[in-house]
Amino acid sequence: MQFKAQCIPLAIALAFASAGSASAQEIIKIGHVGPVSGPSAHLGKDNENGANMAIEDLNAKGIKIDGKPVKFVLMLEDDGADPKQGTAVAQKLVDAKVNGVIGHLNSGTSIPASKIYYDAGIPQISPATTQTKYTQQGFKSAFRVVANDAKLGGTLGAYAVGKLGAKKIAVIDDRTAYGQGVANEFIKGAKKALPGVQIVAKEFTTDKATDFNAILTSIRGKGPDLVFFGGMDSVGGPLLRQMKALGITAKYMGGDGVCTEALPKLAGAAAVNGVVYCAEAGGVTPAEQKNLDDFVARYKKKYNSDVQLYAPYVYDAVMTMAAAMQEAKSSQPAKYLPLLQKINYQGVTGLIAFDQFGDIKDGALTLFTYKDGKKTKVEVVK
Structure with a gap:
């Protein structure tokens, strides 16, 4: 009985020490939205996988912001490629006080959701939205890492x-x-x-x-x-x-x-x-090809499937947002948004930098055809 009496205070002390350590680590919530149900679910899942890889890599690096340890947490939402569902989950992420949003995949969901994020002051980087209107609404919080329509x-x-x-x-x-x-x-x-x-x-x-x-x-x-x-x-x-x-x-x-x-x-x-x-709506120069190939190989090893389309761009969108937070020494949207607007980040899909509208500068396109049932590159156009 005496041994137990001595151990109880020690256990409590260890619990408090652990709680104190956890509280010292800032939690940064990144929302990701894409259609993981419906006809485009395979593309939404592809994007989601890219986001997960980025979050895992950030946490493995032990990122610090303003000298303090942080942990990135991904909040996944499904918009079903439906505008109404898209705005509903956008509001859900705003209510959850996310630090930033990666998505949406479809222009039809990104465009109405972008106003909700803008009104809340939350930066949004789309890895796939190409409709020109998306960045022409005057919303300084909206960015894309691919060329437009x-x-x-x-x-x-x-x-x-x-x-x-x-x-x-x-x-x-x-x-x-x-x-x-x-x-x-x-x-x-x-x-x-x-x-x-x-x-x-x-x-x-x-x-x-x-x-x-x-x-x-x-x-x-x-x-x-x-x-x-x-x-x-x-x-x-x-x-x-x-x-x-x-x-x-x-x-x-x-x-x-x-x-x-x-x-x-x-x-x-x-x-x-x-x-x-x-x-x-993207592409890399020959000098940048190895970085993209390495990502594709890692993706294949992790998920036992090929990249469908935009997973590398999702990965870069997450990494770009995190880089802006590091430069701003803050994960607060109002503080890192100005740095995001001026970012120069070398990603697996090339250099990420935005113009005054939030469009990627010097956006590339890659033309493809199909041979023997496989998607085959024709050329990269800038």
């Missing part, structure tokens, strides 16, 4: 007529902010590069559609040599499969939403080979 769609339009020789083009979009935006910019780019190009059809579907026979039958009669689709791979893949079934031999082009490793599974490997051209 004006560059993405415009470059694809010029490539379609200049390199692929397209003269008769059919355009389909899914009516989302992203789909309409990239399709409109594609048309502008094509017309600018070749004023005489014919847009023989301009059709639309939805981001949940599965049957495209009526649209494609109409398009087939107009004999296009290229079909452009503005939307995500979950719709774009089945659309391409049905194009082939109807005997449409036109080239197929899309933005980053269809430019995924999953596209051959969704459309069929035979449907994509030598037919599909797309662009990812």
